[in-house]
Amino acid sequence: MSLAAAVGIPLGLLMGWFRLLDDVVSPIFEGLRFIAPIAWVPFAALWFGTGIGGPVMIIFAGAFPPCLINAYRGARFVDPHLIEASQMLGTGHLRTILEVLLPASVPSIVAGLRVAAGLGWQSLVGAELIVAAAGVGFMMVQAQANVSTPTVMAGMIAIGIAGMLIDVLLRQGEAAILRRRGLQA
């Protein structure tokens, strides 16, 4: 998931700033985006076998689009007066991206991270249901085979709670950032 964020956020910001990059990358991205993360499972299994690469790829497939899209939206919809002020001050491209676009896009990026965390988490568990030797998903499939309903239920509750905890942490992070900026009481 960090990989998705680490690639998605900068790429999104860059695409938001440099229109040309946007024109080149968007079609490729849109083409790949609609392949559901679960559909990447067989591909991942073939490519990575049972190593860590498989789950990483699945999570990436789920988490990457929201990171990219939200960073992109954040960059494109920055208040134009702030961009103009920045240009008037003689700010170069890199500094503009780091000190204007990025901070301005934080609400959008954090929203994207929350969605990405959710999707990444769901993709992982889904993938585990199909192809894994360990993990909660695996445990649930085993339980299903053994017709052990409580275990299946426990698994679902655990998944839900873990997902929720990740989200709560992200939301607190978001609130802290917004408070500092005075955008939220």
Next chain:
Amino acid sequence: MGSIRFDRVNKIFETTKAGVKALDDINLEIAEKEFVAIVGPSGCGKTTCLRIVAGFERPTSGSVSVNGKPVSGPGPDRAVVFQHFALFPWKTVRGNIELGLRNKNLAKDRRGELIAGALNLMNLESHADAFPHQLSGGMQQRVAIARAYVLDPEVLLMDEPFGALDAQTRVMMQEELVRLARVNPRTVLFITHSVEEAVYLADRVAVMTRRPGRIKEMIDIKAIRNAENWNQFQRIEDVMDQESFIHLRTHIWKSLREEKPEDRH
């Protein structure tokens, strides 16, 4: 340094199929260190004039040059003060003022000196580490002015800078701007709706027609200001009490009135 020249400038915005003609054959020469205000009805193109000098827009035909060189894009030689401040909310007052200086690759010590000077000039010393949202509108605009001034620009472009402030703060800022202009003069292009503000602040006032904007009239304020010695008065209300001031204001007001369709006879 800092002369501005509009040479047969036309501007058409392609927002509709027919296009909207904002400026029609604008010719205007502003001498260095001259303070020129443009007044005109809403939508007449006065802000567009400023934006072209700033480099945010290009003329459709004709050219705008500063010091004889055509304007090619925004830059710190033509600093802008925006109506709605345009401060970076995630930076402190100090951070906002510092960005332009960092872009100039000035050494840290030098930056510190300049920032301290700007904070002092605009009475912001006690707020240096505050964030914009913690400041009143008047203080935020002071930060915006400090941010522009610290660049030591040849040209200062002010787009209705006091329009978003309450009436009393507005008057205080006008007095401050006059004080600044005396201490540290430079070329200023000032856009405003307010005739009083223009007459109080400017050396010359350009009156624009309604869209497509043309310069209808240029009024020389400086000669009268000097002849009547307005500078003897510290307070704006004393200046505005002068007959010469009232006369100028009324003249410009009448000129603007003609531009409103309902008042045409």
